[in-house]
Amino acid sequence: xxxxxxxxxxxxxxxxxxxxxxxxxxxxxxxxxxxxxxxxxxxxxxxxxxxxxxxxxxxxxxxxxxxxxxxxxxxxxxxxxxxxxxxxxxxxxxxxxxxxxxxxxxxxxxxxxxxxxxxxxxxxxxxxxxxxxxxxxxxxxxxxxxxxxxxxxxxxxxxxxxxxxxxxxxxxxxxxxxxxxxxxxxxxxxxxxxxxxxxxxxxxxxxxxxxxxxxxxxxxxxxxxxxxxxxxxxxxxxxxxxxxxxxxxxxxxxxxxxxxxxxxxxxxxxxxxxxxxxxxxxxxxxxxxxxxxxxxxxxxxxxxxxxxxxxxxxxxxxxxxxxxxxxxxxxxxxxxxxxxxxxxxxxxxxxxxxxxxxxxxxxxxxxxxxxxxxxxxxxxxxxxxxxxxxxxxxxxxxxxxx
Numbered sequence: 001x002x003x004x005x006x007x008x009x010x011x012x013x014x015x016x017x018x019x020x021x022x023x024x025x026x027x028x029x030x031x032x033x034x035x036x037x038x039x040x041x042x043x044x045x046x047x048x049x050x051x052x053x054x055x056x057x058x059x060x061x062x063x064x065x066x067x068x069x070x071x072x073x074x075x076x077x078x079x080x081x082x083x084x085x086x087x088x089x090x091x092x093x094x095x096x097x098x099x100x101x102x103x104x105x106x107x108x109x110x111x112x113x114x115x116x117x118x119x120x121x122x123x124x125x126x127x128x129x130x131x132x133x134x135x136x137x138x139x140x141x142x143x144x145x146x147x148x149x150x151x152x153x154x155x156x157x158x159x160x161x162x163x164x165x166x167x168x169x170x171x172x173x174x175x176x177x178x179x180x181x182x183x184x185x186x187x188x189x190x191x192x193x194x195x196x197x198x199x200x201x202x203x204x205x206x207x208x209x210x211x212x213x214x215x216x217x218x219x220x221x222x223x224x225x226x227x228x229x230x231x232x233x234x235x236x237x238x239x240x241x242x243x244x245x246x247x248x249x250x251x252x253x254x255x256x257x258x259x260x261x262x263x264x265x266x267x268x269x270x271x272x273x274x275x276x277x278x279x280x281x282x283x284x285x286x287x288x289x290x291x292x293x294x295x296x297x298x299x300x301x302x303x304x305x306x307x308x309x310x311x312x313x314x315x316x317x318x319x320x321x322x323x324x325x326x327x328x329x330x331x332x333x334x335x336x337x338x339x340x341x342x343x344x345x346x347x348x349x350x351x352x353x354x355x356x357x358x359x360x361x362x363x364x365x366x367x368x369x370x371x372x373x374x375x376x377x378x379x380x381x382x383x384x385x386x387x388x389x390x391x392x393x394x395x396x397x398x399x400x401x402x
Contacts, residue, residue, distance in 0.1 A: 004018060005017060005018060006018050006019075006020070008021075008036055008037075008039045008040035008043065009039075009040050009043035009044045009047065009048070009074070010040075010044050010048055010073070010074040010075070010076065010078070010081060011048075011076075011077055011078045011081075012047055012048055012077075012078030012081075013043040013044060013046075013047045013048060014043065014047065016039060016043070020039060021033075021035040021036040021039055022035070024038070024039070037071075038067075040070070040071075040074065041066070041067040041070040041071060044070040044073070044074060044081070045066055045067075045070050048070075048073070048078060048081040048082065048085070049066070049069065049070060049073070049081060049082075049084070049085040049088075050085065051085045051086065051088070051089055052066050052069060052070075052085055052088055052092070053066070055089075055092075055093065060093050061092050061093050062093075065092050065093075065100055066092075068097075068100060068101070068104065069084070069088060069092065069100075069104055072104045072105075072108060073104075073108060075115075076108065076111065076112060080111040080112060083107075083111045084104075084107045084108060084111055087107045087110075088103075088107065090392070091103060093396070094302075094303050094305060094391075094396040095298075095305050096305065099298075099305060102248075102249050105249045105250050106242070106244050106249065106250045108250075109242045109249075109250035109252075110242045110250070113240040113241065113242050113252055114240065116240075116242055116250055116251075116252050117240060117252050117254060120251075120252060120254075120255050124148075126146055127146055127147045127148070128145075128146050128147075129143065129144070129145045129146075129147075130143070130144050130145075131143050132144070143183075149248070150259045155186070158182070158186060159179050159182045159183050159186065160179065160182075162178075162182035162185065162186070163175060163178035163179045163181070163182045164178075166178045166181060166182065221243050221244070221245055221246070221251070221256065222243060222244040222245075222246060222294075240252050240253055240254060241253040243256060246309075281332065282319045282321070282332075284313060284332070284334075284337060288333075288334060288337070289313060291334045292308070292313055292334050292337045292338070292339060293308040293309055293339060295334065295376050296308050296338065296339050296376050298339065299311055299339055299340050299341040299344055300338045300339060300340065300355075300376075300379045300391050301340060301341070301344035301347065301348075301353075301381070301391070302381050302389035302391055302396045303389075303396045304341060304344055306341040308339035310341070311339050311340055311341040311342060311345065312339070312340055312341070312342060312345045313337045313338070313339055313340075314337065314338050314339070314340045314345055314348060315336060315337065316336050316337070316338055316355075316356070316357055317336055319332070335357070335377070338355075338357070338379065351384065352383075352384035353381060353382070353383055353384065354381070354382050355379045355380060355381040355382070355391075356379070356380050357377045357378070357379060357380075358377065358378040358379070358380050358390075378390060378391065378392045379391040380399075387400065388400050
């Protein structure tokens, strides 16, 4: 009697003959579970994520990335999986594992906001504080805390600020040891705070007129106008929108409203990424830097994509202090600035790598799918041996070898 077909893939995928994974596992020399996972990812890619499958066959997206996306979207409906598939066009090819996971999580959350709310509630159930004593104990133990991102961020800011104050008061311990002291003081606040030197720190602060700094955790939230409208509707709204917390992942409007109600929030003006501000200085002002970072989000060196906030802004056309002042002076507009991580800034300066900007965002043809205000320009790189790469808003494209 023949066994019924198995359905390793998600909704909308066909079945495969029972026990297909076992002979495949033998050929590949992997476990049957690994072979079954490979089957599931394959049928999902072919039947639920066809655009991604096309990119894999064209060698534009690595197999491991495609499988990661297939696994993460398996619980979605066929329609939702196809929506995620469309969002991944040109986006997954040249980013690393961490950025890919955030991209997948954001796409899945936006197509299934109810599922994101459930995930946030499930994560809350994991909150805990735990003290562990290692083997070979010598007076040192480990305290770990799992909890609300904003709350723990504020605690960490407080600890870091107090550790800096201890250093200003003459404490010669390492920064880690001073943070432990600050944490203990925070727990014992009002009891034996003087034991760790805060009286001296406050006395020193009173002479300079500067007290110990207090900071609010700063999160960069990217949301559409529709998301903001949902957020502004208040807690009575039945709609749940999903925004993105930069470098962290997706967040529902419900949790964002909750955070806004319990912590200090800084509202900054909305940046029009299609605008072209100009400054007479070599270094761009903070608002212009934010403009460039929001437009690109990552290092524009081939296959890099490191976080733009932690790197440098490179002048595509070198800034000339002797050039006549005015809007035409190079180096003073977002279109003449590109984010590069420190290593690749050095590669461009000292390593014989060169690049030019190819795309004028304002000149995109009406039918161009990338025709949207603020779309980042493309960068054509030439390596020290003549190799060429095109870095777009999506994947890096290898154009030619020397």
